[in-house]
Amino acid sequence: AQKITQTQPGMFVQEKEAVTLDCTYDxxxxxxxxxxxxxxxxxxxxxxxxxxSYDQQNATEGRYSLNFQKARKSANLVISASQLGDxxxxxxxMREGLGGTSGSRLTFGEGTQLTVNP
Amino acid sequence: xxGVTQTPRHLVMGMTNxxxxxxxxxxxxxxxxxxxxxxxxxxxxxxxxxxxxRVENNSVPSRFSPECPNSSHxxxxxxxxxxxxSALYLCASSHGTSIYEQYFGPGTRLTVx
Numbered sequence: 001a002q003k004i005t006q007t008q009p010g011m012f013v014q015e016k017e018a019v020t021l022d023c024t025y026d027x028x029x030x031x032x033x034x035x036x037x038x039x040x041x042x043x044x045x046x047x048x049x050x051x052x053s054y055d056q057q058n059a060t061e062g063r064y065s066l067n068f069q070k071a072r073k074s075a076n077l078v079i080s081a082s083q084l085g086d087x088x089x090x091x092x093x094m095r096e097g098l099g100g101t102s103g104s105r106l107t108f109g110e111g112t113q114l115t116v117n118p
Numbered sequence: 119x120x121g122v123t124q125t126p127r128h129l130v131m132g133m134t135n136x137x138x139x140x141x142x143x144x145x146x147x148x149x150x151x152x153x154x155x156x157x158x159x160x161x162x163x164x165x166x167x168x169x170x171x172r173v174e175n176n177s178v179p180s181r182f183s184p185e186c187p188n189s190s191h192x193x194x195x196x197x198x199x200x201x202x203x204s205a206l207y208l209c210a211s212s213h214g215t216s217i218y219e220q221y222f223g224p225g226t227r228l229t230v231x
Binding site (some may be wrong): 004035037041042044045046047050091093105106107108109110111 | 158159161162163166174206208210219220221222223224225227
């Protein structure tokens with residue numbers, strides 16, 4: 001079974017509107033972290049936001065917020081007031097277990113291509 | 119230089135060539151990673167180095183050979199590649215549990231002819 005599922009291959013949104021990108025995950029580990037990354041056409045992966053499995057509140061970072069529903073195992077990314085520069089590929093990722101000193105193993109979803117229309 | 123840098127940004131090589139990809143991180147991290155991103159597939163973790171020791175080799179063919187001479191540098195040596203190895207190769211670094219996220223470099227776009 002896939003550990004990270006992003007069901008929307010492509011999404012379109014009008015500039016200045018909000019958009020939600022879906023992500024569901026599968027893990028039996030009680031300790032995990034969820035990440036969203038943005039990948040513009042230039043290729044680099046840009047970290048956007050992080051949610052820990054024990055965090056009581058939804059993570060927010062500027063125009064990005066994470067709608068974390070633990071019981072449903074979903075971690076949707078909400079982008080408010082979309083801008084043309086938000087057009088990119090967006091990846092949801094999960095890290096299971098404690099990182100320790102051995103680093104963090106991330107499992108990525110297939111991504112959602114977001115297009116912001118003027 | 120800041121963050122994670124990768125060179126070259128683009129590489130075209132024949133199947134009999136030997137080339138190397140270079141990654142350098144300026145963030146003081148102690149773990150580094152190689153990922154492969156093929157078209158229409160999720161990122162695939164290839165190798166993980168922690169404190170200059172390889173801690174994970176994700177069933178990668180031996181034609182890919184990583185090297186981590188110190189905590190700031192990571193190489194991926196390429197030898198006798200196949201056309202299906204054409205992809206974007208991304209390097210990332212992280213710092214244990216203190217900072218959860220991995221920081222990525224811009225990637226090397228590899229084309230094998």
